Amino acid sequence: MRLKDYPRFTIIMRGYTFQQADAILKAMKxxxxxxxxxxTLNTPNALEQIKELTMTYGDSIYIGAGTVRTIDDVKAATAAGAQFLLGPHIFTTEMLNYAKQHNVLAVPAAMTPSEISDMFEQGADIVKVxxxxxxxxxxxxxxxxxxxxxPLMGVGGISVENAQKFLSNGASYLGLGSGMFNPEDLEKLNIENLAAALNKLISSVQGVMV
Incomplete structure (x- = not known):
């Protein structure tokens, strides 16, 4: 997987059922x-979901694993077909090397200039702030x-209301979680409304050069 092909937005699916995840990917048509x-790996049956979603949508949508915290997580997610790995903290050298060896993008998290610099020096593809x-x-x-x-990704508190501000200030990528969709639309698997939410986000950052 090449970094230059990685999309601006990553939808974080935490605690979703397979049906809900499937509806979100259908809405991305x-x-x-x-x-x-x-x-996220703390979602029930996460590895099975990643495997099944990758088999169905992996040719057209980048599907990865989140809440990757250990080398065992890295190995399990890679085996399940994850194309990229996001963590809530820095990755060890072993985690970064394993991802690189298996052509999987590594996206550790950091919060200080020193951590950001260190992660890139050790081989991170993107650093999640x-x-x-x-x-x-x-x-x-x-x-x-x-x-x-x-290549920095802003995650945590990102919404359609502030996405433009983060991109305008130099974030290359954004990750959006629970606030992205109306809970009722997820519950009812309303693909049309889910697609509308995705389009609303794209519209909100129109004209912003990254």
Whole structure:
């Protein structure tokens, strides 16, 4: 998987049933270049869901694993077919090396300039700044002033209301979780409304160059 092909937005699927996850991916028809999806490993049957979703949609949508915390998580998610791995904290060298050896994008999390720099030096493809809402959009601009342009992903508190601000301040990617969809639309598997939510996000950042 090549970094340049990775979409701007990652939908974080935490605690969703397979039917709900399937509905979200169906709603992405025509928007495959805009969105990737990650199933968090603390979701029931996460590995089975990743495997099944990858078999069905893996040719057109990037499907990965989230809440990756250990080398065992890395190995299990990779075996299930995950194309990228997101973590809530920094990755060990072993985790980063394993991902690279298996052509899987590694996206560890960091919150300081030192952690961000260290993760890139050790081979991270993208560094997830988490929780992004705590450091604010300006952090992305400020941290890249001395470090140079970096592939940073804002996760944590990102919404359709503030996505433009984060991208305008230098975030290259954004991850959106529970606030992305109306709970009722997920419950009723309303693909049309789920697609409308995705399109609303795209519209909210129209004209922003990343």
């Amino acid at each position: 025509g928007l495959e270049n805009e969105f990737a999806v990650e199933m 988490f929780p992004a809402s705590v450091v604010s959009p300006r952090f992305f601009k400020d941290v890249q002033a001395p470090l140079g342009k970096l």
